[in-house]
Amino acid sequence: MSKFMRNRVRLFITLLVSFPLVVSAATSRFEEQGERSFTLVEHYKYHRMQYKDALIKQFYEQRRDANEGADRQLIQFISALRKDNFDWWLSNWNQNTQVDWQQKTELKKARRVYNYWRATVTKQSSVRLKDYILIGQYVLVGVQIDNEYHLLPFELENGYWRIDQAYMNAVFFQKLKQRLDAELAN
């Protein structure tokens, strides 16, 4: 056998012996114990007050930086839409929401949400406050705009009531909104 062939055979044997060790080091530190499941049940208590025929007829003409209550802030939010004032409308959202939308400028996230709300609220829309709900550190204000029910979560941020977009994505919030929505439909 030539020297070249001897080296090739030696290399082959070395690889053959060492390869399982390499595989073993990469895969065999742990042994499987099987699939497990974990159930998390969360109960969110709240206090709900229903407005007594609160049809809103007076809206704001301009932005007011004052803590006049979560429901008055909702009226500012709607007033901004009636005036088609994007900056005023945006100022109703909390800092985390605004930062999140700034990071998604290429997706035009803020504008898309604004356009949704602009299509929801017109100057002829009837706006009726329905629910005032206290849950944790949040106040949820339910409002009927024409025939649609909307629920907006407000939190106090630096002394002002601001809407939290992330809170609206929470499962319990969606579930509560569905419940109130269904109640209104019935």
Next chain:
Amino acid sequence: MTLKSKHAWLNVICLILFSFSLSAQQTFWAMPTFDVGEAKEGVISVEQVFHYELFQPKQGYEKVRLVQRKYASLSSAEEAFVARMSAIASLDYQWWLDTWEVDSKQLALNYYANKGLDQTYWLDTWQKQFVGRKITYKQKIVLPEHTIIIYNVAAPNGKPGPIDLPVVFEQAKQEWLVSLDLRRAPLLRYSPWIKGLDKKEIVYE
């Protein structure tokens, strides 16, 4: 009836009236500014079921064997974990940075910058809490898109440390990198694998 006993009765009546007015008109930390009906208590419940695969270290494989960077790999979560621990134990800050997934690294570095946790802080922490300590595997949790390695760093006297720590990995292209994706995930928050918990119920008041 003496004047003193008359006063006592008056006080009791006032107290009863005051209690009644409190129950009739509940006060909360925030109140509506339009007329509303009486407050009613409600509860909304959410049930979530999480599945995971549990792995325990094989006998004889509990100890984490550190490697030099030239022998390190990110080809699996386990290899990436070895690389991560080796970077820390060898006080190689750049190598440690390279074990992060890009977005998670940015998030972590921004957070650390706000807290004043710079390179000097980390090297000092690693020197005090990792260098020369025995690191052991405790568990491996496999989720659809992430793998969590739970480990323990021994005290200087060799006894197991007080808490087991998790590191989350995600696969980015061909590499497994440290991820902060699960930082708000309930499954990681409750880490049911630690005590073999299969259910937890929480009431938020």
